[in-house]
Amino acid sequence: MTDAVGPSGSVALIGAGNMGLALLEGWASQNLIGTVSVVEPQPSQRLQNLCAERGYELNGAAAPRDAVVLAVKPQALESGAGAAAPFIGPATVVVSILAGKRIADIAAQMPAPAIVRAMPNTPAAIGRGVTGAFSSPATNAAQRGLADALLRAVGAVEWIDDESLIDAVTAVSGSGPAYVFYFAECLAAAGAEAGLPAALAARLARATVEGAGELMRRQPETSPDELRRRVTSPGGTTAAALKVLDAPDGLAALMRRAVAAAKRRAGELSG
Numbered sequence: 001m002t003d004a005v006g007p008s009g010s011v012a013l014i015g016a017g018n019m020g021l022a023l024l025e026g027w028a029s030q031n032l033i034g035t036v037s038v039v040e041p042q043p044s045q046r047l048q049n050l051c052a053e054r055g056y057e058l059n060g061a062a063a064p065r066d067a068v069v070l071a072v073k074p075q076a077l078e079s080g081a082g083a084a085a086p087f088i089g090p091a092t093v094v095v096s097i098l099a100g101k102r103i104a105d106i107a108a109q110m111p112a113p114a115i116v117r118a119m120p121n122t123p124a125a126i127g128r129g130v131t132g133a134f135s136s137p138a139t140n141a142a143q144r145g146l147a148d149a150l151l152r153a154v155g156a157v158e159w160i161d162d163e164s165l166i167d168a169v170t171a172v173s174g175s176g177p178a179y180v181f182y183f184a185e186c187l188a189a190a191g192a193e194a195g196l197p198a199a200l201a202a203r204l205a206r207a208t209v210e211g212a213g214e215l216m217r218r219q220p221e222t223s224p225d226e227l228r229r230r231v232t233s234p235g236g237t238t239a240a241a242l243k244v245l246d247a248p249d250g251l252a253a254l255m256r257r258a259v260a261a262a263k264r265r266a267g268e269l270s271g
Ligand SMILES: NC(=O)c1ccc[n+]([C@@H]2O[C@H](COP(=O)([O-])OP(=O)(O)OC[C@H]3O[C@@H](n4cnc5c(N)ncnc54)[C@H](OP(=O)(O)O)[C@@H]3O)[C@@H](O)[C@H]2O)c1
Pocket: 014, 015, 016, 017, 018, 019, 020, 039, 040, 041, 042, 071, 072, 073, 074, 076, 079, 080, 081, 083, 097, 098, 099, 100, 119, 120, 121, 122, 174
C-alpha cells in the first residue's frame, strides 16, 4: 500500500459518467482517498449528492494531485486532457480507462510520463468488475500501487506487462459481460422452444446464470471445469447437452471466434 492511499491522498476524476461515477462510489465506500476533485460538465443528481455528502470538490479549483483518473469517452480525450492538465504535477500518475487509447495517445495529450492504461468492465458499477491494467515504464511502484488501489475499489485488478494484450483483455473481460447476458437470452429461447412459457424460461435462465456465477465466486479454488464435472453424471441429461456444446463446431469454437473478432475490432479501434 502506498502513502497516497488514505486521508493524505489526492485524486482528480475527469469525467463522471457511468464508469467514472462507479469508481467514485467505490472510493467513497472504502474511504480510500482524502482529497477528491471531480470535473464533469453535466453532473447528475447522484454525482452532486455524493460530492456534497463526501466533501468532494465538483468543478472547483485545480491543483496537482497524486493521481488523475481519466474517464471521458475516447473521442473526448483531447478535451479531457485539457481538463486534466491543471491537476498534473511531476509526481502525478494518470490512469486512463479510455477504450482503444494507447499509452502513446495519452502521453501525446498530457505532460505526465507515469501513465496507467486500464480496461474495466461494467460489473464495476456494483463493485464486482475486473480490470486489466498496464503501466508505462516511467510509472514507479508507489504510483502503480495507487492506481491499483483506485481500480481495485470496483473489483479485481489484473496487471499485464505487454500493452498489446489489452486488446485481448478487452475481448475477454471488457466485452465479456455481454456474452454472459447473451448466453442467458439463448438459454431462455431454447427453453421456450422446449415447451416452457417464454417468461418462465427467461426467469429460469436468468436465475441459473446468477446462481452458477455466485457458486463459482464462492469457490475460488475450484476451477469451472471441476464445477462442471461435479454436476455432470455419466450418461445423464447434463452430459447429453455438454456433448452438443463440446462438438468441434460447438461453444469452444464459437467463443474462440467471438473473442478473436472482438480482439481484432479492439485493434482496429485503437488504430
Ligand atoms: N462502460 C464500460 O463498460 C466501459 C468499460 C471499459 C472502459 N470504458 C471507458 O470508460 C470511459 C467512460 O465511459 P462511460 O460509459 O462512463 O461514458 P460516459 O457515461 O459518457 O461518461 C463520460 C463523462 O465524461 C464527461 N466529459 C466529457 N468531456 C469532458 C471533459 N472535457 N472534462 C470532464 N468531463 C468530460 C461526459 O460529459 P458529457 O456527457 O457532457 O459529454 C460524461 O459525463 C470511456 O472512455 C470508455 O471507453 C467503459
